Amino acid sequence: MALSRVGTASSWTGKEYRQYVVIAAILAMPLAFNYLVACIIYHWTYRQSKRRGMQQVPPEYPAMIPILGSTLPFLWDSATFVKKATLYAGRVTAVRISLLVNGIYLFQDPEAVAAMWKHPSLSSPIFVYTVGLRYLFGMPEKAIESYTIDDSGPYRKPHPNSNVAPHNRVDFLTHDSLLRGLTGSAMGPTFKRYQSIVQRNLDTEGVGEEWKEMPDLFLFFRNHIGKAQLESLFGPSLLRINPGFVDDLWAYDEEVKHLAKRFPRFLIPNAYRVRDRLLAQIKNWYQYARVQFGEDAMDENGEWDPFWGSSMNRQRQAMLLNIDGQDDDSVASTDLGLIWTSITNVVPSTMMTALHIFKDEHLLSRIRGSIEDTVTHDNEAGFGVAMDKLLSKDLLQSVYAETLRLYVQSYITRCSPHEDVAVGRWWLPRNEVSMVSSYVSHMNTGVWNTQHGKHPVTSFWPERFLVDSRDDQSGPMRRDLVEAAAATTMNKTRNSKDDEPHFTLQGLSGAWIPYGGGFGACPGRLLAKRIILYTCALLVSEFDVKINTRDFEMDSSGFGLGTQKPEGQIAFAIRKRKAQ
Numbered sequence: 001m002a003l004s005r006v007g008t009a010s011s012w013t014g015k016e017y018r019q020y021v022v023i024a025a026i027l028a029m030p031l032a033f034n035y036l037v038a039c040i041i042y043h044w045t046y047r048q049s050k051r052r053g054m055q056q057v058p059p060e061y062p063a064m065i066p067i068l069g070s071t072l073p074f075l076w077d078s079a080t081f082v083k084k085a086t087l088y089a090g091r092v093t094a095v096r097i098s099l100l101v102n103g104i105y106l107f108q109d110p111e112a113v114a115a116m117w118k119h120p121s122l123s124s125p126i127f128v129y130t131v132g133l134r135y136l137f138g139m140p141e142k143a144i145e146s147y148t149i150d151d152s153g154p155y156r157k158p159h160p161n162s163n164v165a166p167h168n169r170v171d172f173l174t175h176d177s178l179l180r181g182l183t184g185s186a187m188g189p190t191f192k193r194y195q196s197i198v199q200r201n202l203d204t205e206g207v208g209e210e211w212k213e214m215p216d217l218f219l220f221f222r223n224h225i226g227k228a229q230l231e232s233l234f235g236p237s238l239l240r241i242n243p244g245f246v247d248d249l250w251a252y253d254e255e256v257k258h259l260a261k262r263f264p265r266f267l268i269p270n271a272y273r274v275r276d277r278l279l280a281q282i283k284n285w286y287q288y289a290r291v292q293f294g295e296d297a298m299d300e301n302g303e304w305d306p307f308w309g310s311s312m313n314r315q316r317q318a319m320l321l322n323i324d325g326q327d328d329d330s331v332a333s334t335d336l337g338l339i340w341t342s343i344t345n346v347v348p349s350t351m352m353t354a355l356h357i358f359k360d361e362h363l364l365s366r367i368r369g370s371i372e373d374t375v376t377h378d379n380e381a382g383f384g385v386a387m388d389k390l391l392s393k394d395l396l397q398s399v400y401a402e403t404l405r406l407y408v409q410s411y412i413t414r415c416s417p418h419e420d421v422a423v424g425r426w427w428l429p430r431n432e433v434s435m436v437s438s439y440v441s442h443m444n445t446g447v448w449n450t451q452h453g454k455h456p457v458t459s460f461w462p463e464r465f466l467v468d469s470r471d472d473q474s475g476p477m478r479r480d481l482v483e484a485a486a487a488t489t490m491n492k493t494r495n496s497k498d499d500e501p502h503f504t505l506q507g508l509s510g511a512w513i514p515y516g517g518g519f520g521a522c523p524g525r526l527l528a529k530r531i532i533l534y535t536c537a538l539l540v541s542e543f544d545v546k547i548n549t550r551d552f553e554m555d556s557s558g559f560g561l562g563t564q565k566p567e568g569q570i571a572f573a574i575r576k577r578k579a580q
């Protein structure tokens with residue numbers, strides 16, 4: 001009896017089930033048809049472009065669900081998705097992906113990326129500024145307007161079609177101030193301050209000639225390298241009057257990935273709370289510096305004072321507050337962006353460079369040997385280094401370049417507000433957003449030399465950027481590309497027979513892109529390279545470090561937002577080196 005009841009019920013369910021399947025199939029037919037058409041157009045466009053060599057707009061990556069497009073895979077598994085979407089017939093290429101609000105063009109073939117850097121209409125990061133300021137850095141909506149309406153470009157001369165008033169040219173004004181403040185004559189004093197502050201910070205750790213066990217390498221770098229960099233750029237007052245600033249900055253860094261997904265406050269209250277705290281501390285700093293600062297506080301060149309730090313910060317205040325709709329709240333958001341960008345890339349990059357050196361005894365001893373003639377140690381003056389010489393050390397530069405290749409996972413974003421532009425063999429339509437993923441470029445097996453798989457693109461190979469004339473399998477680029485370049489341009493990329501292996505980035509302008517590129521490239525890149533190389537030279541010369549946690553994974557959850565960090569803590573031991 002019970003069995004027959006079950007049987008009746010299940011056959012009734014089966015019938016219902018079949019009806020649902022039929023309805024679902026009918027409903028799915030337009031979707032399947034739509035997808036099929038999208039696939040045909042997608043393949044046809046690539047084939048046409050290849051066969052006829054025609055300049056055209058990149059095709060759209062087929063997505064099953066209209067309107068939603070590729071939003072879900074792009075947001076939730078961005079690394080896998082962009083790698084897949086930008087690959088066609090085994091080659092990295094350009095594609096349009098449709099997202100919920102609008103679409104994005106991804107340009108990844110190295111020729112297109114190199115062309116992008118050269119194009120004056122694609123030199124401005126203003127579009128990504130507006131996104132960052134709104135969603136990451138919490139700028140009030142009324143202040144963002146000045147950023148969204150500025151179509152005058154990043155150059156001193158405004159675009160002829162733009163009517164933006166000179167004092168509202170936020171794109172040019174901010175970029176110009178950053179270039180003046182972070183490069184050229186201003187960089188030297190900032191870097192000098194960094195050198196003495198980092199040595200002072202390391203001294204506070206009390207490391208002696210006995211091994212000192214420590215639980216977390218990243219914390220060590222945050223507290224010494226990160227703090228030194230903050231102080232050398234923004235001055236001691238910001239940190240002194242806000243003792244929780246550094247911890248809050250790193251707590252915020254953990255939350256940025258959630259803010260980037262545009263979740264509302266009620267879903268990620270901690271992210272909004274820590275951001276509010278940081279903005280309040282930055283405004284607190286403004287109040288303090290305004291009261292304390294006087295002309296007599298400046299150094300002899302007017303480059304630095306203990307309240308605003310570098311003169312760039314002091315001058316940014318006047319420049320930003322002069323722009324329509326700006327006040328302390330909006331300027332604090334802009335400064336949060338600057339502080340976050342300047343610190344949170346260089347700290348993990350420095351740590352990963354040092355980590356790779358200390359993890360490998362042989363590499364450590366080669367690096368020590370190679371920089372011996374550049375470093376000095378004086379009991380009075382402490383550690384010293386001839387920076388010009390250090391910056392040209394081949395193996396150290398190769399380790400640095402390889403570290404950035406492996407761990408920098410940024411999206412570099414551009415938009416042309418006035419005209420369609422040619423990007424290599426593609427067109428980018430006016431006002432459309434284009435992005436380049438450094439990760440896809442850095443993992444492109446069509447470019448990078450892996451010595452036939454011996455050194456996969458996903459692995460760390462310290463010599464990848466060294467060219468050795470005695471070894472035709474050496475160098476960062478695949479052998480076939482080097483030969484093709486040499487045949488067409490008579491380019492001599494190899495050194496002469498008796499030269500030592502030398503560091504090169506030749507031919508990699510569209511492939512090695514940790515700092516973006518062109519006029520909009522990272523204005524902190526020269527300072528970053530100095531900080532990374534100097535810090536590694538200091539650590540390897542003055543300390544022994546044993547890496548105790550040797551197996552760890554990298555955290556990919558912040559994909560697209562900058563440099564990767566390790567997942568979990570890396571335990572290590574450190575001691576002062578005995579006098580050599």
Ligand code: HEM
Nearest residue numbers: 175341342345346349410514515516517520521522524528
């Ligand atoms: C290894 C360290 C660093 C990496 C990997 C890095 C990477 C980047 C990238 C990919 C961009 C976008 C560039 C583009 O759009 O083409 C950028 C922009 C920027 N970076 Fe860096 N960066 C680093 C260090 C620094 C440092 C040390 C500073 C400041 C001292 C800094 C300040 C900035 C600023 C202010 C921007 C925005 C540029 C603008 O508005 O014109 N960065 N960075």
